[in-house]
Amino acid sequence: MMRKQSKDKKIIFIFDLDGTVTKQETLPLIANAFNVHDEINTLTHQTVSGNIPFVEGFIQRVSILGRFDVNEIRELLSNVELFEGIVDFINVHKDQCAIATGNCSEWVDGIAKRLDCECYSSSAVVEDDKIVKLKSILKKEDIVKSYQARGHQVVFIGDGNNDMEAMREADVSIACGLVHYPANSILSIADYCVFEEVTLLRLLQQINQPQLGNSVVLSCAGIGSRLGLAKTKALIEIEGKKLIHFQLDVFRQVEDLRVVIGYQARSVIEAVLELRKDVLFVYNHDYFQTKTGTSYYLGSRHANEYCVAWDGDLVVHPDDVDKCIDFKGEYVGCSDIVSEDAVFIKTDDKGRVQSFSVENGDYEWSGPAKIKRCNIKYLSTNVYNQIEGLLPLPFLKIRAQDVDTYADYKNVIQFIKSWPNEK
DSSP states (O other), rough: OOOOOOTTTTTTEEEEEETTBBSHHHHHHHHHHTHHHOOOOOOOHHHHHHHHHHHHHHHHHHHHHHOHHHHHHHHEEEEEEEHHHHHHHHHHGGGGEEEEEEEEEHHHHHHTTSSSEEEEEEEEEEEETTTEEEEEEOHHHHHHHHHEEEEEEEEEEOOOOGGGHHHSSSEEEEEEOOSSSSOOHHHTTSSSEEEEEEEEEEEHHHHHHOEEEEEEEEESOOOTTTTTSEEEGGGOOOOTTHHHHHHHHTTTTTTSSSEBTTHHHHHHHHHHHHOOOOEEEEEEEETOOOHHHHHHHHHTOOOEEEEEEEEEEEEEEEHHHHHHOSSSSSEEEEESOOSSSSSSSEEOTSSEEEEEEEESSEEEEEEEEEEEGGGOOOOSOOOOHHTTTSEEEEEEOOOOOOOOSHHHHHHHHHHHHTTTTTO
């Protein structure tokens, strides 16, 4: 199901606290300080992973930690290290930001004072400087709904199982892997996933205010059924090197690289993180029912002004990559006809693409294409169907091949071997 957005609504960013704004989980920090880390770490891991319901795990952890002085804990947490870039974003956009933490306000007040925004938390009854019982446990989804009821668009950023319902309700959800790998439950519903602070900050700025420049949308969500190798094509190996690693090599200088994932998503993420951590991962959860046009649309949401569409199975000669990225304005990429199962393009004498065809044409539609973000619409078919309504457009001839069939796969191996100085 696609989430609709309104350009007229004020955007509210709601951040989970532990592991999202803080550089470590606070309850294990308390546990280590008071030498009860084995019990707390086990409960925290089980809760964050979703093996124990958050409420149950939180009650158990508070019962263990509640016997220690509240003031000591508050002082301890007041000095916890925070992601400074995220803190700066919150404090600069304080009227648009809020914190939603299941932790007790009696413990995290010191952290909250370092953040110039509203902070929502659980609360407890304190007697003789000890927590004797919980008064309330925050339901983060209630905070999301409250802002939406006031007419706002909500972006939720979190990392744990207790963020799932809030992320499900939010207009935009970002799984945050800055401290630990996000819980599987939130990855099943997230729009985006990030593993570096700089990537999260770039995305927050893009959501908040459209940015100039280029974004590259690398679509790696499909199942690669025609190739018959039982894996998404981004993970196939050519001469011992994963195809996604070829892509990452040629995009080394691209700041806003967006990898759209679906089938075998975790394996694709892990392969990307082997070489680069500042990539933005975009989820196409409906990858089985949709095609590259959907992935391109999802990858272009909140992107920069121009979005370069690049299929995960597209192999472009390294010497041609820069002109694909740097081309001024919109274009349609094409190559000589080399693939076994090609889509063709027909051109006019002005160097423009006039139409696509599955029967014949002047060149092969290989991709890539560069389209203005505002011209990219949701559809469930192919990228070239996305482009058809924008024709005529300039065409850019490049040396490229894609991998749709096993014959294409063998041809790509020879194509790559022909590159000079290829390691």
